Each structure stands twice: as structure tokens, then as C-alpha cells.
Amino acid sequence: MQYHLTHQTLYRYHQPVQLGVHTIRLRPRSDGHQQLRHFAITVEPQPTQISEILDVEGNACLRLWFPDVPTTALKIRTEAQVATFCTNPFNYLSEPWAISAPIDYPSSVAAHLQPYLQPVPSVAMSPAVVEFAQGLLNEVAGQVGQFLSRLTQIIYEDFQYLNRPVGEPQLAGVTIAQKVGSCRDFAVLFMAACQAVGLAARFVSGYQEGDEHQDSRELHAWPEVYLPGGGWRGFDPTHGLAVSDRHIPLVASAQPANAAPVSGQLKPGSVGASTLEYEIHIAREQASERKG
Numbered sequence: 001m002q003y004h005l006t007h008q009t010l011y012r013y014h015q016p017v018q019l020g021v022h023t024i025r026l027r028p029r030s031d032g033h034q035q036l037r038h039f040a041i042t043v044e045p046q047p048t049q050i051s052e053i054l055d056v057e058g059n060a061c062l063r064l065w066f067p068d069v070p071t072t073a074l075k076i077r078t079e080a081q082v083a084t085f086c087t088n089p090f091n092y093l094s095e096p097w098a099i100s101a102p103i104d105y106p107s108s109v110a111a112h113l114q115p116y117l118q119p120v121p122s123v124a125m126s127p128a129v130v131e132f133a134q135g136l137l138n139e140v141a142g143q144v145g146q147f148l149s150r151l152t153q154i155i156y157e158d159f160q161y162l163n164r165p166v167g168e169p170q171l172a173g174v175t176i177a178q179k180v181g182s183c184r185d186f187a188v189l190f191m192a193a194c195q196a197v198g199l200a201a202r203f204v205s206g207y208q209e210g211d212e213h214q215d216s217r218e219l220h221a222w223p224e225v226y227l228p229g230g231g232w233r234g235f236d237p238t239h240g241l242a243v244s245d246r247h248i249p250l251v252a253s254a255q256p257a258n259a260a261p262v263s264g265q266l267k268p269g270s271v272g273a274s275t276l277e278y279e280i281h282i283a284r285e286q287a288s289e290r291k292g
Contacts, residue, residue, distance in 0.1 A: 001084045001245045002285045005207060007219075009076045009262060010277040016070035017272045019045070022264030024062040025205065025251045026078045034248065038081040045071050057258070059251035068267070076262065081285075084245035092230035100142040102198025103228065113226060115254035116200035119172070119192055126173030126192070133196035144199065148225060148235055149242075151193055155186050156240030165218060166276055169256050183221045183238040188256060190223040190237050200226040204234060205259040206249035207282055217280040219261060224252055248282075 007026055030036045043050075047064040055061050097104065105113060119125045136154070140146035159175070164182040172192035175181040181189065184203075191201040201223050208220040222236040222243060232252070234243025253259040266272070 001209070003082050003084070003207075003209070003248060004283045004285055005078070005080045005082065005248070006279075006281045007078045008279045011074040011274045012277070013072050013074075013272045013274045015272045016072055017270035018068055018070055018267040019066040019074060019270075020265040020267045022064045022066075022074075022262060024064065024076065024078075024262055025059060025259060026076070026261050027060045027062065027250065028080050028082045028206070029060060029249055029251065033084065033086040033245075035083045035085070036080065037083060038079070040079045042077045044073070044075040045069065055251075055258070057251075057253050059253070059259075061251070064264075070270075082248050084248060086243070086245045089233065089242035089244045092227070092233075094144065094230055095228040098228040099144060101137055101144050101147060103144065105200070105228070109228070113200040116202050116226065117195055117198070118254070119195055120169075120188055120203070120255060125196055126171065126176070128176050129172045129189070129192045130196045132176055133193040136193070137197045144227065147197070148194075151190060152235045152237045152242070153240055155190060155237035159186065159237075161186075161238060163218070165278070169221075183218075184256060186237045187221045187223045190235065194223070194225055202226075202232070202252050202254050203256045203259050204249050204252045205261060206247060206251075207280070208236070208239065208248070209246040209282060209284065217282050219278075219280065220247075221256075221259075222247070 027039055028036045043064060045066060048067050049065040051063045053061050053063055136150055137147050140150055158179060160180045162180050162182055169184040169188040172189045175185045175189045187203055191203060194201040204222050204224050206220055210217050222234055224232040224234045227233050234247060236243055251259045
């Protein structure tokens with residue numbers, strides 16, 4: 001698939017403020033499943049400096065510095081052209097020793113995966129989530145592939161989706177108790193269930209194709225699980241499916257806060273509440289040949 005994306009974010013401040021350093025995580029990633037062919041960003045007020053960086057988890061981010069001039073708004077507009085290639089999300093063979101959970105990762109791999117094996121946030125795992133995950137694993141006789149498919153379907157079928165475009169994800173224990181949540185909440189619950197049975201998981205922020213007739217879209221979130229032999233593989237419990245070429249990931253992190261599309265602070269002395277407005281458009285284009 002090939003997509004043209006536009007994403008406009010507007011923060012309105014209730015009184016003039018001076019903007020501190022901000023981090024932007026709206027650049028689609030490039031890897032074996034996806035190729036970024038064009039990316040542009042415009043920011044108002046104009047930053048004094050924009051730096052392209054790779055964060056500690058390998059995500060391409062932008063760091064913005066602003067002049068010491070009061071403003072009542074921050075407007076960020078990105079435009080991207082992306083090609084996606086993962087038509088079959090199951091085109092891999094798991095290592096024989098990674099078919100059943102918990103996976104006994106080799107020490108060299110486990111050291112790298114340690115942040116993704118810890119619950120989010122880094123507090124004691126909810127007993128309800130552990131019971132839920134262990135019960136599900138027992139139902140499928142410990143088979144990792146069946147566990148992930150079943151977990152995806154249970155959240156999709158048994159939990160009610162709530163459109164909650166702002167705010168941090170709620171705790172996994174809250175989501176499983178209320179059976180209601182946003183895509184961020186379902187991603188965190190999925191991660192916690194995986195971690196409860198010894199599977200490494202991380203949080204992904206990005207876009208999903210959705211309804212092409214809908215004028216404006218939402219930013220989306222889903223989990224990825226590390227499967228030896230298959231690498232990081234995405235699952236979308238909000239839509240009840242494995243992630244393929246109709247998903248466009250931006251960044252991935254062990255901590256959802258580190259996948260936020262925009263984060264930053266005001267300079268000392270600036271205090272003020274803000275409101276958020278956004279507009280996202282996703283258009284499918286005629287695909288061209290894969291490059292590189």
C-alpha cells in the first residue's frame with residue numbers, strides 16, 4: 001500500500017507562554033515492512049533550531065527549540081508519503097524453543113528485552129491481569145501463536161471501545177475491571193497480559209487506514225510482541241487483527257509516554273492551561289515499485 005498523510009496539531013494556550021524544548025514523534029519509521037518516501041514538517045512559531053535524533057530505542061524524533069517570545073498557540077503540521085509492504089503478517093517461522101510460553105530467551109537477547117518484559121507502569125502487576133493471562137495461556141496449552149490470536153480477539157469482542165483522544169493510558173487492571181478503554185488502554189492491557197506470561201511487548205503509536213470515506217482520522221496505538229524467529233510483530237486488539245500493510249507505525253517504546261506524538265515543556269515563569277485540536281487525513285495512493 002502507499003499512503004499520503006497529513007497531520008495537524010494545534011495547542012491553544014489560555015494566556016501567553018514561552019515554549020521550552022519539544023520532542024516530536026510524528027515521523028513514520030522505515031524498516032523492512034515500511035518505507036518513508038517523503039516527510040515534511042512546519043511549525044508555528046518558527047523554532048530557532050530543529051534537530052533530527054534517534055532516541056534510545058531507535059525511534060526517529062525531532063527536537064525543537066523556540067525563541068524567547070511569548071505565544072498563545074503552537075501549530076505543528078506534518079506531511080508524509082509512506083509505502084507499506086507487510087501483506088502477510090504471519091510470514092515467519094518461530095524458533096522451535098519459542099513456540100510455548102513463557103519463552104526462555106537466551107541471555108544475550110533477554111538483556112536487550114528486559115525493558116519490554118516489565119509491566120507498564122513499573123509497578124506490581126495487577127493480580128486480575130495475571131489471572132486473565134494465565135487462564136488464557138492454559139486454554140491454548142501454552143502455545144504462543146494461539147495465545148496472541150486469542151488475546152487479540154477477546155479484547156476486540158468482549159471490551160467496549162471508548163474514543164479518548166487525550167490523556168495517558170489507564171492501568172491494565174482498570175481496563176480489565178471496567179472492560180472499557182481506548183486503543184491506548186487496549187494496547188497497555190495487551191502488553192501487560194503478554195508480560196504476565198513472559199513475552200516481551202512494547203507500545204506503538206501510529207496510524208491505521210480506517211474508513212477511506214471518513215473525513216478526519218485518529219492517531220492509533222497498538223502493541224508489538226517480540227517473537228524469536230519473527231522479530232517484533234504487531235497486533236491490533238482494537239480492530240481484532242494482526243498488523244499488516246494497513247497500519248503505519250511512527251514510534252515504539254517500552255513506555256507509552258515515550259511514544260507520545262508531542263511532548264515538551266514551557267520555559268520557567270510560563271504557566272498556562274491549553275486545549276488541543278488536531279486533524280488527520282489518510283489517503284491511499286496508487287502504489288509504485290519498492291525502492292532500495
